Amino acid sequence: MSGKLGILAGGGELPRRLIKLCQDTGRDFFVVAFKGQTDNETVMDVEHLWSRLGAAGDIISRLKKEQVTDLIMIGPVKRPSMAELRPDWRALQFFAKIGAKSLGDDGLLKSVVSALETEGFNLLGIDDILHDLLATKEIYGKFSPDAQAQTDIKRGVEVARLMGLADVGQSVVVQQGLVLGIEAIEGTDALIDRCAGLRRDAAGGVLVKLKKPQQERRADLPTIGIETVKRAVKSGLRGIAIEAGGALVVDRDAVVQLANESGLFLIGIEPADYD
Amino acid sequence: MSGKLGILAGGGELPRRLIKLCQDTGRDFFVVAFKGQTDNETVMDVEHLWSRLGAAGDIISRLKKEQVTDLIMIGPVKRPSMAELRPDWRALQFFAKIGAKSLGDDGLLKSVVSALETEGFNLLGIDDILHDLLATKEIYGKFSPDAQAQTDIKRGVEVARLMGLADVGQSVVVQQGLVLGIEAIEGTDALIDRCAGLRRDAAGGVLVKLKKPQQERRADLPTIGIETVKRAVKSGLRGIAIEAGGALVVDRDAVVQLANESGLFLIGIEPADYD
Numbered sequence: 208m209s210g211k212l213g214i215l216a217g218g219g220e221l222p223r224r225l226i227k228l229c230q231d232t233g234r235d236f237f238v239v240a241f242k243g244q245t246d247n248e249t250v251m252d253v254e255h256l257w258s259r260l261g262a263a264g265d266i267i268s269r270l271k272k273e274q275v276t277d278l279i280m281i282g283p284v285k286r287p288s289m290a291e292l293r294p295d296w297r298a299l300q301f302f303a304k305i306g307a308k309s310l311g312d313d314g315l316l317k318s319v320v321s322a323l324e325t326e327g328f329n330l331l332g333i334d335d336i337l338h339d340l341l342a343t344k345e346i347y348g349k350f351s352p353d354a355q356a357q358t359d360i361k362r363g364v365e366v367a368r369l370m371g372l373a374d375v376g377q378s379v380v381v382q383q384g385l386v387l388g389i390e391a392i393e394g395t396d397a398l399i400d401r402c403a404g405l406r407r408d409a410a411g412g413v414l415v416k417l418k419k420p421q422q423e424r425r426a427d428l429p430t431i432g433i434e435t436v437k438r439a440v441k442s443g444l445r446g447i448a449i450e451a452g453g454a455l456v457v458d459r460d461a462v463v464q465l466a467n468e469s470g471l472f473l474i475g476i477e478p479a480d481y482d
Numbered sequence: 483m484s485g486k487l488g489i490l491a492g493g494g495e496l497p498r499r500l501i502k503l504c505q506d507t508g509r510d511f512f513v514v515a516f517k518g519q520t521d522n523e524t525v526m527d528v529e530h531l532w533s534r535l536g537a538a539g540d541i542i543s544r545l546k547k548e549q550v551t552d553l554i555m556i557g558p559v560k561r562p563s564m565a566e567l568r569p570d571w572r573a574l575q576f577f578a579k580i581g582a583k584s585l586g587d588d589g590l591l592k593s594v595v596s597a598l599e600t601e602g603f604n605l606l607g608i609d610d611i612l613h614d615l616l617a618t619k620e621i622y623g624k625f626s627p628d629a630q631a632q633t634d635i636k637r638g639v640e641v642a643r644l645m646g647l648a649d650v651g652q653s654v655v656v657q658q659g660l661v662l663g664i665e666a667i668e669g670t671d672a673l674i675d676r677c678a679g680l681r682r683d684a685a686g687g688v689l690v691k692l693k694k695p696q697q698e699r700r701a702d703l704p705t706i707g708i709e710t711v712k713r714a715v716k717s718g719l720r721g722i723a724i725e726a727g728g729a730l731v732v733d734r735d736a737v738v739q740l741a742n743e744s745g746l747f748l749i750g751i752e753p754a755d756y757d
Binding site: 390 | 640641644645647648650651654655660661662663664665666667668672676680
C-alpha cells in the first residue's frame with residue numbers, strides 16, 4: 208500500500224471521485240480544500256483543511272503534521288489575481304524565487320510542483336491513480352468526423368498550439384474553417400456556450416481541446432465529461448476532438464452514450480497527425 | 483480630383499463617414515452594400531447596389547458599368563460560412579484559385595484585394611482618404627499606464643502576436659498578468675463585455691488591440707471609438723492600448739474626452755517596444 212495521500216482539491220467532481228476511490232480501496236488520505244474553489248460537498252465527511260490558495264506555509268506544515276507522503280492536485284482551480292491570492296510569507300518566498308514571469312498558467316503550476324517536491328512530497332498525476340481516465344487515440348462512440356470536420360480539427364490544432372506557446376487556453380471551436388472562439392480564463396464551458404450565438408448557418412463546429420505543449424501532467428489536464436457533451440450539443444457543435452494522452456474523459460460510458468444519442472462525435476487525436 | 487470611388491461598405495458608421503466626406507468634397511462614388519452586413523441607413527440616400535458577399539461577378543460588372551476606378555473596403559465585415567456565402571461562378575473561380583487554406587481572415591482579404599487589382603481597380607486604404615483616423619504613438623488624454631498596466635500590455639502584445647500568426651483575433655484583455663479573454667470571431671465589443679464577468683478583484687485590466695503581423699492595410703484595420711471606451715469602462719478595464727499605424731481611432735476628440743472623464747488611459751504603442 209502506498210503512503211498517505213494529500214489531495215489538493217480544486218472544483219468539480221473529480222476530487223470526490225478520487226476520495227471515493229481512496230475510501231473504497233482503504234488508502235489513507237487528507238484533503239486540502241481551497242476557499243472559492245472546492246465544492247463544500249467534497250469535504251463534508253472527510254478529514255480536511257480549508258485554506259486560502261496563498262497560505263502555503265499553513266498548508267505545508269499541516270500536510271507534514273498529517274504525515275502525508277504523496278500529493279495530488281485534482282480538479283480545476285480558477286486563477287486568482289495577486290490581490291485575491293494574499294500570499295503568506297512562505298508563498299511570497301516562492302513567488303520571489305520563480306518571478307512574476309511564471310504567472311502564466313503552466314509556468315505557475317510547474318513551479319508549484321517543483322516547490323512541493325523540494326519539501327519532500329512525492330507528486331502524482333491523476334492518471335497514476337485513476338488509470339482509465341486518460342484519453343486514448345480512438346473514435347469514441349459511433350460517429351466519426353467527416354472531411355470538413357477533419358479540416359476544422361486541423362485548424363483547431365494549429366490555433367490551440369499557438370495559444371499553448373503563449374501559455375494560455377487549451378480549447379478552440381472551429382466551424383467550416385472559421386475560428387468561432389478561443390478559450391482564455393473563462394473555461395471551456397463558457398467558451399462552448401458563447402459559440403451557440405456565433406455559429407454560422409451550416410454543419411456545426413468542432414471543439415478541439417489539447418494540453419499545452421509544455422504542460423505539467425501532474426498539475427492540470429484538460430477534462431471533458433457529460434456536462435461538456437451536453438453543452439456542445441446545445442451549442443450546435445457536432446464533434447469534440449481531445450488529445451490522446453493529454454486529456455481526461457470522466458464517466459466514459461455515460462459520455463459515449465450521450466454522444467451517440469446526440470449524433471456527436473468524440474475522437475482522441477494525436478495532434479502531430481494534423482501537421 | 484481622383485477617379486470615381488467604389489465603396490465596399492461593411493457594418494458600422496465608418497462607411498457613412500466616408501460617404502459624407504465624398505459628398506462634402508464633391509468626389510464621385512458608388513456604394514456596394516452587403517446583405518446582413520451593411521446598415522440600411524448607410525445607403526439610404528446614395529447610389530448603391532445591395533449584394534450578397536458571394537456575388538463577385540455581379541459586383542465587378544456593376545462597378546465597371548459605374549466606371550469606378552478606385553476601390554475601398556471600409557467597415558467591419560462578419561465572416562460568413564461557405565454555405566452562407568453562396569459563391570457565384572466568378573467567386574468560385576476565385577476560391578478555387580486561392581484554395582481553402584486562405585479562409586483565415588487575413589489570407590482571404592489579401593486574396594480579395596489582389597483579385598480586385600487584377601480586375602484593374604486601384605485599391606485604397608482608409609487612411610489614404612480619412613487621414614487623421616490612424617492611431618499614432620502617443621498617450622491620448624490625461625491618463626497613462628502605470629507599471630502593472632505596462633506589464634499587462636506586454637503580455638497582451640505577446641499573446642496578440644501569436645494569435646496574429648494563426649490569422650485569428652486582434653484583441654486580448656489582460657489583468658494583472660492573467661489573460662482574461664481572447665477575441666476570435668465574436669468581435670471586440672463582445673470580448674470586452676464578457677470580461678466584466680471574468681475580472682479579478684484588483685486594479686482593472688487592459689485591452690490590447692493590434693493589427694495582425696501580415697495584415698493587409700487596405701482590407702481591414704482594427705477600429706476603436708466611443709462605443710469601445712464605453713464598454714471598456716463598463717467592464718472595469720482601466721486602459722486601452724492600440725497599435726500605432728495599425729488601428730483607427732474614430733471620433734478622436736469625443737473618445738479622449740470620454741476616456742478622461744472615466745479615468746481610462748488610451749495609448750498608441752509600437753509593439754516592438756514591448757519585446
